[in-house]
Amino acid sequence: MNSAENMVVLQNLKKHFTGIEALDGVSLTVKKGQVIVIIGPSGSGKSTLLRCVNQLEEKSSGEIWVDGERLTRNSKQLDKVRSEIGMVFQHFNLYPHLTVLENITLAQRIVKKISKQLAIENAMAQLKRVGIEEKADKFPAQLSGGQQQRVAIARALAMNPKLMLFDEPTSALDPEMIKEVLEVMLDLAKAGITMIVVTHEMGFARAAADEVVFMDKGQIVEQAIPADFFANPKQERTRLFLSQILNH
Amino acid sequence: MAQSVSTSTRPPSIRNSPEFREYILLKIKTAPWWLIGIAIIAVITAVTIATNQPFQDAFLFIKAGLGVTISTTLIAFVFAMVLGLLTGLGRISNNTFFRNLATLYVEIIRGIPMLVLIFFIALVGVPAIVAGFKSLGVWFTENGMIGIGAWLSGFKNNAVPMNTRAIIALSFTYGAFLAEIFRAGIQSIGRGQMEAARSQGMSYWQAMRYIILPQAIRNVLPALGNDFISMLKDSSLVSVLAVRDITQIARLYAGRSFQYQEAYITLAVMYLTMTVLLSFLMKFIEKRIQKNEQR
Ligand SMILES: Nc1ncnc2c1ncn2[C@@H]1O[C@H](COP(=O)(O)OP(=O)(O)OP(=O)(O)O)[C@@H](O)[C@H]1O
Ligand SMILES: [Mg+2]
Numbered sequence: 001m002n003s004a005e006n007m008v009v010l011q012n013l014k015k016h017f018t019g020i021e022a023l024d025g026v027s028l029t030v031k032k033g034q035v036i037v038i039i040g041p042s043g044s045g046k047s048t049l050l051r052c053v054n055q056l057e058e059k060s061s062g063e064i065w066v067d068g069e070r071l072t073r074n075s076k077q078l079d080k081v082r083s084e085i086g087m088v089f090q091h092f093n094l095y096p097h098l099t100v101l102e103n104i105t106l107a108q109r110i111v112k113k114i115s116k117q118l119a120i121e122n123a124m125a126q127l128k129r130v131g132i133e134e135k136a137d138k139f140p141a142q143l144s145g146g147q148q149q150r151v152a153i154a155r156a157l158a159m160n161p162k163l164m165l166f167d168e169p170t171s172a173l174d175p176e177m178i179k180e181v182l183e184v185m186l187d188l189a190k191a192g193i194t195m196i197v198v199t200h201e202m203g204f205a206r207a208a209a210d211e212v213v214f215m216d217k218g219q220i221v222e223q224a225i226p227a228d229f230f231a232n233p234k235q236e237r238t239r240l241f242l243s244q245i246l247n248h
Numbered sequence: 249m250a251q252s253v254s255t256s257t258r259p260p261s262i263r264n265s266p267e268f269r270e271y272i273l274l275k276i277k278t279a280p281w282w283l284i285g286i287a288i289i290a291v292i293t294a295v296t297i298a299t300n301q302p303f304q305d306a307f308l309f310i311k312a313g314l315g316v317t318i319s320t321t322l323i324a325f326v327f328a329m330v331l332g333l334l335t336g337l338g339r340i341s342n343n344t345f346f347r348n349l350a351t352l353y354v355e356i357i358r359g360i361p362m363l364v365l366i367f368f369i370a371l372v373g374v375p376a377i378v379a380g381f382k383s384l385g386v387w388f389t390e391n392g393m394i395g396i397g398a399w400l401s402g403f404k405n406n407a408v409p410m411n412t413r414a415i416i417a418l419s420f421t422y423g424a425f426l427a428e429i430f431r432a433g434i435q436s437i438g439r440g441q442m443e444a445a446r447s448q449g450m451s452y453w454q455a456m457r458y459i460i461l462p463q464a465i466r467n468v469l470p471a472l473g474n475d476f477i478s479m480l481k482d483s484s485l486v487s488v489l490a491v492r493d494i495t496q497i498a499r500l501y502a503g504r505s506f507q508y509q510e511a512y513i514t515l516a517v518m519y520l521t522m523t524v525l526l527s528f529l530m531k532f533i534e535k536r537i538q539k540n541e542q543r
Contacts, residue, residue, distance in 0.1 A: 056443055075451075083449025093444035106458060107448035146442050159448060 007194045013062035022048040024087040024218035032082045035195045039203040040215035046198040050165045064188045067140045086156030092148045094140040101136040104155045126154035130184050146177030166197040293517045306510040309501045312492035321483045327419035332426025339431045357424035370413035415485035429471045433464035473530035
């Protein structure tokens, strides 16, 4: 598990909240450069899994390695590991009191201690990458949902992360804006960025995923390359879930 | 609410239409008529002070306390903000000790009348702390640290003037009120903000300072402004410590000249003028902020 080619290794990971096992023994290996798409019904523990990887949620038991480093609750390590993992949220969570540019430069400056000049250059490069450099001086509230999510992606990329986590990045968006965000994510996948993506966009899973993981009740039920996963799912639960969302 | 209705309604173009009638009625209903009342009071008072010798005497005498009233309020408010912010952060802290310490402080202050608190802090609390310093000084001296020992035992009760005690008392009292405002302000910011900041590697305190507090403080500015006005009024309570603010001086003047009406009418109008001006200032600031948010 400390093999140099692994970015994330989860070993028998458990997380319980009062009265519920949100994660009930999850083991998963994500290799460097891989894109893993996680799907599953509501409440199956997808968000909890992502949040355990960057320690927004404290695991109950099990082990987590990120890039060969075993995660502990040491707060120095915690802040460092988090600064190396980008996270994109369903509701964007941009900082509403800061401009787009400030949203992207703030953590570079106060966490990575990068000079203002460099931080701005880097921010503009990332904005260009997601195709909205002309919005640099706007406030988040002045942007459409799709644009806000692209800013959130640029904000995460600007920290030069080893790993990107996406928690349903398009499910708060109007249909016409989903595509622009998925295109950005597809570019990232092609660029070889390691990604774990929770999404219900099966088109994205087919096009970008190296592996698709199906979760239910806090466990991984099935895991396969997209072609196999969609063509002949092995588990009854997977088949049921796929028929529900694909006929939808 | 009513005001936002009236400002967002444009006057209908046709003068005799029922819409126009409705618009005028709404304007009449929502206009700040009470301001006319205030204006009448202001004009009558100004004319009276200018033309009526006893009122003029009272005003000129009481005016001497304005500096004390204003400086006591300002300084105590600054301290109360610092104390309130720290306590507010303590109230939501995960640290059991600080959370309970903060709650203890807030609950104690809430449970005691302000007048009693002012007596207590100024006449029991401060002397107790001075006595504490003294015995510490004795202890240091006995243990060979004569310098610091002498310095500490040199503290005298009367070295802490009543003005300072009044400021301490007001700061502690309002610190507890402001703590609740700051706490509510911080809690009004969605969890997602803290999570986004932490997920970028910011520490808890960095996230507080750069992400949560700027938004929280903006949200609670109106409440802070209200408490500043309340504090200006409550500063009159420090007159019980013989601090020479406008209330104390008015009392002295009334007692000496037996011109109770002149003294207390003038005093009341002085407070009213200050608080009304302050609330205009606050409304102005709020409007500015609202405009900024609509950028
Ligand atoms: N902070 C929390 N406190 C208590 N229970 C929680 C908490 N967070 C999640 N849970 C519970 O843990 C389970 C897994 O939640 P999680 O958010 O990981 O599911 P999910 O797969 O992301 O679902 P969705 O598709 O609805 O986002 C759910 O039953 C949820 O109610
Ligand atoms: Mg979720």
